[in-house]
Amino acid sequence: MKAVVLLSGGLDSSTCLALAVRELGAGEVLALSVSYGQKHAREVRAARDVAAHYQVALEHLDLSCCFARSTSSLLDHSSEDIPHEDYAAQLQGRPGGLVSTYVPFRNGLMLSAAAAWAQSAGAERIIYGAHADDAAGRAYPDCSPEFVRLMGGAIREGTGGGMILEAPFISSTKADIVRTGLELGVPYELTWSCYEGGEHPCGVCGTCRDRIRAFRLNGAEDPLDYRTATR
């Protein structure tokens, strides 16, 4: 085993997996999927489908206990609704910078779990799908280049050296990622991004809007069935 890829089942991490498999081969990659109490537990199924498509081994961890007290609107136990706006609009009303779907240090926790798995499995690399759009305006500070630099340093140091954290899309927009993924033939019809828990993506939450726009910017159409007027 050479690399552990954090695989949410969404567009960014599925494209990360495609890159890793192309470089290393499916047998050298472990995909790690995490439940953290998200409303869109549907994405865990998508992670399984994407991993199966690439014939990559998948492990699933349930870390939802760590967020039992969080009021993030992304969590199933939250009484707050998922905002139906894009991130820029959401941030306008929040001078502190965080959006309501931010989950406290979620990515730090998932990367730490990935480091534990990677070292246990003898892997030397951890790959995750942080990208520039998510870090913009500090909507998700656990996607910023500085976070990746520091967390990567902590993982390297804390595992005794040698372990590398990679975020291949840290300087890319979601449209860049879709372009790469279309070239690689990523099965985007198997992925799931929507923050709502429905059977079909809502088309109006921040991540649905981002995703639809990213395909449009590539002159392509998102293969998901939104069944809404906004598509």
Added chain:
Amino acid sequence: MKAVVLLSGGLDSSTCLALAVRELGAGEVLALSVSYGQKHAREVRAARDVAAHYQVALEHLDLSCCFARSTSSLLDHSSEDIPHEDYAAQLQGRPGGLVSTYVPFRNGLMLSAAAAWAQSAGAERIIYGAHADDAAGRAYPDCSPEFVRLMGGAIREGTGGGMILEAPFISSTKADIVRTGLELGVPYELTWSCYEGGEHPCGVCGTCRDRIRAFRLNGAEDPLDYRTATR
């Protein structure tokens, strides 16, 4: 709530808790205890007893799923025995530097969970008991000053700023910690350090040896009942 203290139930973290309570008051401190599959699950009971002594709220998390594939001798599912030597002797046979009781990125994972809790609870500080003896010879790289610096940076950045990681004993020996604890009246009879899973501490594992020595260097006697010849 102002601070989250990672409380294993051992000597170092219990002394951290005593310092935090003295500074902030019991009502402003949350103790966080973690199961990670350790052989010495007995320490979780000690954490509960120490938190109760200080009238501090305690939360317990089970993160053992993250270490299911680790072969660390500290874990209950491991077939490897806990070494009955001090750390220096253990490291002589391991040029890579890690001791067999090192658990992959365990402290990174626990600190990440603490960050999630702290941010959820509106706390601004995370306190943990890393100290110089554990980092010596890189036996436990997730106790080193450099790890604390990088992990602290990742937590500050990844939570959107403002969260501080503190390791008040990072430059202290275990003997220094015991001296501080004896001054503060820490109820060391309630704590648990031994890596074995027995009802009485073994007195011969690395952490028992360290602990006994730390009391002796202060001209004091460890209040635990070792029931062995090595005391």
